[in-house]
Amino acid sequence: MYRINREKLQAIIQELDQAMYNHSQWYQNIIRSLVCRLPFDHRDLADDAHRQCTFGQWYYHCSDAEIQQNKTFQSIRTEHRQTHQFVQKLLQASEKNKPVLPIDYDNFANAVERLRLNMQTLKYELEETLYNRDPLTGVSNRISMLSDLRKQMELIERHVETTVIAILDLDHFKQVNDSYGHPMGDTVLSEIAAFILQHLRAYDSIYRYGGEEFLIMMPHSDLDTATAIIERIREGVGNVRTRSSGGEPISVTVSAGLTQLREHQSIEAAIQSADKALYDAKLLGRNRVVVASS
Incomplete structure (x- = not known):
């Protein structure tokens, strides 16, 4: 999951949309110049043409470090540069009134198609993250939670993963809403969610489970490790x-309740087990962590 706030994620998607449109316009202009034998932009022959074009200007100035680490985003760099390298051969042949070789055109067309696929994949990944976010806290919502837990359970069934889940509930949160109003309660909830997110491991996931409840999924963990976290x-x-x-x-x-996901156990049963441990934590005085009995 991207740890980027909702507004910034929306802005990145809008920028990507514009960059994709600019690339499409560039491609259409290249084809028109080649087919109609029209003058072309000689900046497309520059060694750094991939940086000068409008798509490249967005790509190489995308400042978000997490997006830059995305595998699809990194693949775009290779395909985009190759697209410009292939088009240079086409433009050089056209400039010298030489025929464009089919192999050179095919290389260009294939590179463009691979680049388009990577662009669409990146957009899909970003939009999926955006639409699966809780609008208030910015963490993942309950819909994506169930899907992710089922995928994790498949790994557990194949004995390739150990995973612990925890359900966290803010104690006496109604008093905050009653004393300071719901808008301030929303602010408190959002700040707590942000704190939790910042203090999880990179491969842990947090979901808004209910009003002031969060579910945390911790792969690669046994109960001792998860309890310490x-x-x-x-x-x-x-x-x-x-x-x-x-x-x-x-x-x-x-307060929190923890349980380990186990093979041949339903997701619903695991959540119920963690919820029961949370209930016990409340009975014991709150502000504590309880591990479900096996």
Whole structure:
């Protein structure tokens, strides 16, 4: 999951849409110049033409580090540069009034198609992340949670993965809404979600499970490792301070229930087990972590 806020993700998708449109216009102009034997933009012959074109200007100035690490985004770099290298051969032949060789045109056409596919894939990945986000907190929503948990369960059934889930609930959160109003409660909830997200491992996932409840999926974990992670988060949440409109610091605590996903167990049963452990944490006084009994 991309750890980018919703507004920034929307902006990146809009920029990508514009960059894709610009690339399409560039391609159409190249074909028109070749077919109609019209003058072409000689910047397309430059060694750094892939950086000068409008798509390249977006690509090489995309500042988000997480997007830059995306495998599809990195594949685009290779395909985009090759597209410009292949078109240079076509333009050089046209400039010298030589025939365009079929192999050179095929190389160009195939590179363009691969580039388009990578662009569409990147857009799909970004949009899937955006639409599977909870609009308030920015973390994944319940729909993507069930899908991800089922995929994880398939790995567990094949004995290639161990995974622990935790359900976290903010203690006495109704008091925050009653005392400061729901808008401030939303702010507190969003800041807690952001704190949790920042303190998970790169391959852990967090989902908004209910009103003030979150489910965390921790692959590559046994119960001891997962419990240590959630304990650190529990302690950290207690130190988060949100300022009310009057400047008063607002703090909350969190209770959590953990369980390990097991083969031949349904997702629903696993969630119920973690929920029962959360209930026990509440009964024991809140602000604590309880591991479900096996």
